[in-house]
Amino acid sequence: MSEFKESKSITQPTESHASENNDGQHSLINGPPEKFELGSMYSDEHSRIESEPVSHSAPRDVDWDGPDDVLNPMNWTPGKKWRTLGIISLMTFVTPLSSSMFAPAVTEVMKGFKSSSTILGEIVVSIYVLGFAIGPLIIAPMSELYGRKWIYLISCAAFVIFTMACALSSSMSMLIVFRFLAGCAGSTPVTLGGASIGDMFPKEKRGAAMAVWGMGPQLAPSVGPIIGGFLAEAEGWRWVFWLQAIIAGIIMFLGAIILRETYAPVILQRKTVALIRETGDSGLKSSLQDPTPTSQIFTRAIIRPIKMLLFSPIVLLLSMYTAIIFGYLYLFITTLPQVFQGQYGFSVGVSGLTYLGLGIGAILGLMVVGKTSDSMYRKLAARNKDIGVPEHRLPPLLVTIPLVSIAFFGYGWAVETRTHWSVPMIMTALFSMGMMPAFICTNMYFVDAFGRYSASALAASKLLQSVVGAFLPLAGRPLFDHLGLGWGNSVLGFIALTFLPVPWLFFRYGEKLRTRFDVAF
The missing domain is CATH 1.20.1250.20 (MFS general substrate transporter like domains)
Incomplete structure (x- = not known):
């Protein structure tokens, strides 16, 4: 899980949607979504997280941490x-x-x-x-x-x-x-x-x-x-x-x-799993995740x-x-x-x-x-x-x-x-x-x-x-x-x-x- 600690960007749900270019890399259109860093979330809102249950009603996308994300x-x-x-x-x-x-x-x-x-x-x-x-x-x-x-x-x-x-x-x-x-x-x-x-x-x-x-x-x-x-x-x-x-x-x-x-969807999925274990927020999902059943x-x-x-x-x-x-x-x-x-x-x-x-x-x-x-x-x-x-x-x-x-x-x-x-x-x-x-x-x-x-x-x-x-x-x-x-x-x-x-x-x-x-x- 340590390899994911430097890259923890989460995309909040908005009206914008995701598209893929020919390189299979994720891009966001119709305006940038709201993002926040997990590190600051822990330092500034730690007591609120402990006292309030995590909402799972709206899944949030886990994406690359900007264009220079070292995991990419x-x-x-x-x-x-x-x-x-x-x-x-x-x-x-x-x-x-x-x-x-x-x-x-x-x-x-x-x-x-x-x-x-x-x-x-x-x-x-x-x-x-x-x-x-x-x-x-x-x-x-x-x-x-x-x-x-x-x-x-x-x-x-x-x-x-x-x-x-x-x-x-x-x-x-x-x-x-x-x-x-x-x-x-x-x-x-x-x-x-x-x-x-x-x-x-x-x-x-x-x-x-x-x-x-x-x-x-x-x-x-x-x-x-x-x-x-x-x-x-x-x-x-x-x-x-x-x-x-x-x-x-x-x-x-x-x-x-x-x-x-090297495969981007698998890397982001592993990053998502690591973040779910760290935060307990099961509402997180990879931005490149395919919802279709595995079979x-x-x-x-x-x-x-x-x-x-x-x-x-x-x-x-x-x-x-x-x-x-x-x-x-x-x-x-x-x-x-x-x-x-x-x-x-x-x-x-x-x-x-x-x-x-x-x-x-x-x-x-x-x-x-x-x-x-x-x-x-x-x-x-x-x-x-x-x-x-x-x-x-x-x-x-x-x-x-x-x-x-x-x-x-x-x-x-x-x-x-x-x-x-x-x-x-x-x-x-x-x-x-x-x-x-x-x-x-x-x-x-x-x-x-x-x-x-x-x-x-x-x-x-x-x-x-x-x-x-x-x-x-x-x-x-x-x-x-x-x-x-x-x-x-x-x-x-x-x-x-x-x-x-x-x-x-x-x-x-x-x-x-x-x-x-x-x-x-």
């Missing part, structure tokens, strides 16, 4: 914000790391369990990503009910347990089941990270924060196979999972020490991501594009070892190095977004009478979106003709350089556009991404067997090319579309 995550010191973001970013790195770190070891697993099914070999990798589709449907509403911090920590603990179970698996079916459960638990930081950034950082400073957080989900799938390839070759495939569990356990311990709650809130929150996908063309089309890109990434992850071992004669360990192209391109893409996003946002806002809108997040994506198609055309024909191995690696770097702005700009767009419900918008996007990421790699081998590596990858390039107009369409007409197709929550 928007007002945290930069050090506190970046420490919190640092832990979230580490969590967001280790769980996608597990999705791909295992890929080079699949051949060893197949030998160990005496299986020759190529489909099973691909499923044991992609089933983890399917967990990323199911997890957000529960995680997003839970975070909007109970806050972010404990969802992060509990999910991290579950991830450690399920990863250890993968290491101890005695059959292929057991390994597949625990890989799926580990994916469900591991989806938490990927789902909530963007929403946590929206909780702490104002719009004009989210670009750099998103770039740092975005390293995890985009860079980890490129780094993972490099580590996993050599580790599996030296120590066996089980140690790939033991290493993941050790890293996640350390991060969970750091998170228990450093993480703080109804939870049901509505589970349905909300599906509603966004079905009824918001912005969420649907941007999620479809990022889903295609995500599926392409995991197509690379599952096929690169086979291509370079088959076409160029690389060993299991050395084939893991072929993911370096994806990693280098991801870093370049992060640099593009980190350097340009916030500055472009401020310039476009200045041209719009100092009013920033979510569409101002899209310019980096407008520039880099053609790189995905170019990469697939170049990669496909380079490996088909067995051009020097450096050429297809350069093409994979171009792909991930185009991929990074797609994910980061889309995440920032959803956070800016949906504010308090940004976790649900991101969950909707992750749902579609993960389904495509899980099943598209299964179509890779039949596609390449039928059309060859050249034309097979060209087909993927043409599909990506059809999405070229999407960000331009939303940059110009996104605000009208958001207004016209506003989803009722």
Whole structure:
């Protein structure tokens, strides 16, 4: 309760009412309400409070103690914000790391369990990503009910347990089941990270924060196979999972020490509970409290991501594009070892190095977004009478979106003709350089556009991404067997090319579309 002692503002009921801006922060309109400080109430009116019963007839709102309230995550010191973001970013790195770190070891697993099914070999990798589709449907509403911090920590603990179970698996079916459960638990930081950034950082400073957080989900799938390839070759495939569990356990311990709650409605609710205990006034309520019953809130929150996908063309089309890109990434992850071992004669360990192209391109893409996003946002806002809108997040994506198609055309024909191995690696770097702005700009767009419900918008996007990421790699081998590596990858390039107009369409007409197709929550 001590953390609430510096912030004890109570809003007396007036004719004014509350509204929410896109950041999910509470604002008061129609004139300032009457406020009084609990500290002065105790010192000046102590005897009156003791002698008169507290009136509970008119509930009073507990709000932030002014615009500079230290409890409001928007007002945290930069050090506190970046420490919190640092832990979230580490969590967001280790769980996608597990999705791909295992890929080079699949051949060893197949030998160990005496299986020759190529489909099973691909499923044991992609089933983890399917967990990323199911997890957000529960995680997003839970975070909007109970806050972010404990969802992060509990999910991290579950991830450690399920990863250890993968290491101890005695059959292929057991390994597949625990890989799926580990994916469900591991989806938490990927789902909530963007929403946590929206909780702490104002719009004009989210670009750099998103770039740092975005390293995890985009860079980890490129780094993972490099580590996993050599580790599996030296120590066996089980140690790939033991290493993941050790890293996640350390991060969970750091998170228990450093993480703080960032979700404003939960912080104000805890502040309200502390004030009720201190004053005995049960008439107090949080200004952000939703009077709807918890069961109804939870049901509505589970349905909300599906509603966004079905009824918001912005969420649907941007999620479809990022889903295609995500599926392409995991197509690379599952096929690169086979291509370079088959076409160029690389060993299991050395084939893991072929993911370096994806990693280098991801870093370049992060640099593009980190350097340009916030500055472009401020310039476009200045041209719009100092009013920033979510569409101002899209310019980096407008520039880099053609790189995905170019990469697939170049990669496909380079490996088909067995051009020097450096050429297809350069093409994979171009792909991930185009991929990074797609994910980061889309995440920032959803956070800016949906504010308090940004976790649900991101969950909707992750749902579609993960389904495509899980099943598209299964179509890779039949596609390449039928059309060859050249034309097979060209087909993927043409599909990506059809999405070229999407960000331009939303940059110009996104605000009208958001207004016209506003989803009722």
